[in-house]
Amino acid sequence: MGGKYHHGDLRDELVRVSVDLIAELGMDGFSVAQVAKRAKVSPAAPYRHFPDRSSLLAAVATNTACQLREQVEAAVAGAGPDAVAQLAAASGAYTGFLIDRRIGFQAIFADGLEDPKYTELHDTRRALIDTYLTLCLAVCPYPPAALELMEQVHAQGHGYGELFLNGHYRRLDYTAAQVTAKSTTAARIVIEAHRDGHGPAQA
Secondary structure (H helix, E strand, O other), X not given: OOOOOOHHHHHHHXXXXXXXXXXXXXXXXXXXXXXXXXXXXXXXXXXHOOOOHHHHHHHHHHHHHHHHHHHHHHHHHOOOOOHHHHHHHHHHHHHHHHHHHOOOXXXXXXXXXXXXXXXXXXXXXXXXXXXXXXXXXXXOOOHHHHHHHHHHHHHHHHHHHHHHHOOHHHHOOOOHHHHHHHHHHHHHHHHHHHHOOOOHHHO
């Protein structure tokens, strides 16, 4: 097994298979052995590219963060010039991303990836957070309020996605697009409250 891949191809395939595995089984179901089995390579093959589980997971987290940032930036670009609309769109974009990919913050900020050697991951995380924080600061120029707002829109966006994935919203016959729209609308309510000085960090 393993002869069908060129050097770079196998690395990319291992990351792709890892994403699919986490999407299907969650973080607890992720293992290098299972990834190798699904990629149809020998159990030793992944270790030619990733020395351990955490290194492979760091690559998955980097890939996920990059794709999420692209989706968020596209949503913001389509939201027009209004800062509230842009941040609400960014929050809804995360919900849509999570529903579609079944992977999100749980992989991007997974435990065990704090090692400074994961430079690309830390840079990618920082770029993603800066994207959200810049949007929040455009609504709330006071940094503590902006950080509180970012936390709230992240929790809300993730919550809507999880409620769809765990079947709650599907039992109510909501589509993924409807849940994403509901998430965006709910985010806008929270964002407007912060903008108008009624958010908890400004009370």
